[in-house]
Amino acid sequence: AQSVSQHNHHVILSEAASLELGCNYSYGGTVNLFWYVQYPGQHLQLLLKYFSGDPLVKGIKGFEAEFIKSKFSFNLRKPSVQWSDTAEYFCASDQTGANNLFFGTGTRLTVIP
Amino acid sequence: KAGVTQTPRYLIKTRGQQVTLSCSPISGHRSVSWYQQTPGQGLQFLFEYFSETQRNKGNFPGRFSGRQFSNSRSEMNVSTLELGDSALYLCASSLQGGSPLHFGNGTRLTVT
Numbered sequence: 001a002q003s004v005s006q007h008n009h010h011v012i013l014s015e016a017a018s019l020e021l022g023c024n025y026s027y028g029g030t031v032n033l034f035w036y037v038q039y040p041g042q043h044l045q046l047l048l049k050y051f052s053g054d055p056l057v058k059g060i061k062g063f064e065a066e067f068i069k070s071k072f073s074f075n076l077r078k079p080s081v082q083w084s085d086t087a088e089y090f091c092a093s094d095q096t097g098a099n100n101l102f103f104g105t106g107t108r109l110t111v112i113p
Numbered sequence: 114k115a116g117v118t119q120t121p122r123y124l125i126k127t128r129g130q131q132v133t134l135s136c137s138p139i140s141g142h143r144s145v146s147w148y149q150q151t152p153g154q155g156l157q158f159l160f161e162y163f164s165e166t167q168r169n170k171g172n173f174p175g176r177f178s179g180r181q182f183s184n185s186r187s188e189m190n191v192s193t194l195e196l197g198d199s200a201l202y203l204c205a206s207s208l209q210g211g212s213p214l215h216f217g218n219g220t221r222l223t224v225t
Contacts, residue, residue, distance in 0.1 A: 042218075043116075043203075044205075044216040046213045046215075092156075099146050099169065099214065100161060100169040100171070102158070103148075103155055103157075104155070106155060
């Protein structure tokens with residue numbers, strides 16, 4: 001069965017530190033991959049997506065993610081975090097063409113000013 | 114463009130009752146998906162509708178059902194509520210299958 005794993009449950013960083021959140025998916029076929037963010041009190045928003053092509057994708061607010069097929073990974077990165085990045089981050093995947101997203105359990109990021 | 118609208122925002126129901134949640138997608142979006150979010154299980158897919166037809170269904174009991182109307186608005190119904198149904202129910206819309214989902218703020222259901 002398709003699944004997504006996020007190994008970091010809670011990450012605490014100081015402002016300006018670099019961020020990398022891990023995400024691994026299990027489906028062996030063609031997948032679409034996503035990172036969503038949920039700021040406190042707000043709805044889930046799309047940060048970035050990978051459908052095909054360049055495995056390094058850039059999203060909003062300086063975030064990027066790299067699709068590594070051999071490792072079934074899609075890690076999220078940001079070179080320098082800000083206090084406003086405090087939020088919960090969800091990795092998700094679906095089989096190409098389906099709208100049945102499998103979400104990871106989420107990683108809570110706390111950025112200390 | 115208005116976002117995905119879910120009503121009501123909060124609901125309190127008693128075990129055994131039934132509940133209907135409503136979702137209005139972004140204008141022009143024909144796909145509507147429903148997810149349940151709980152602290153223990155995270156985000157879990159319930160079902161997806163496209164042009165009034167259920168295309169995908171998650172692993173939830175038959176007490177959970179939904180429908181989509183010709184204007185793409187969708188409703189989700191949960192019958193014979195159980196305490197474990199307490200959750201945030203999220204609706205998401207997209208243009209078509211495979212395109213990014215746009216989520217609403219959710220309906221928080223509490224079953225007592």
